[in-house]
Amino acid sequence: MKNNRDLFKSKRMLKAMSIGYLLDEKGDDYGNCLDILYKEYGMTFFIIMLHNKFERLKNLTKKGDPNFESIDDTLKDIAGYAILALLERDKNKD
Numbered sequence: 671m672k673n674n675r676d677l678f679k680s681k682r683m684l685k686a687m688s689i690g691y692l693l694d695e696k697g698d699d700y701g702n703c704l705d706i707l708y709k710e711y712g713m714t715f716f717i718i719m720l721h722n723k724f725e726r727l728k729n730l731t732k733k734g735d736p737n738f739e740s741i742d743d744t745l746k747d748i749a750g751y752a753i754l755a756l757l758e759r760d761k762n763k764d
Contacts (some may be wrong), residue, residue: 689749696750716755717727723748 697704707715728745730736737748 689753692746693750693753699761704754704758713755713759716747716751716758720748723751 683718711718723744726739727748730741730744
């Protein structure tokens, strides 16, 4: 049983790291728009973005075959936005 648990932990860490790399790549593409939008709208920005991603996820699970991004891509985006929101909140605590 311990081997399965260790394997799950390793897979979880790899998935989290891959989302971190994805955030880095997208951050390079988007520049500092996150800072600008968070300063202007606060957590409302993240609420809207997460809402859009959850709506997309609902549609993808009903529809199936996506035109562009997959269910996995959408789930990664949701995790990414949650991480970014936590980081923005941390910045404002300092």
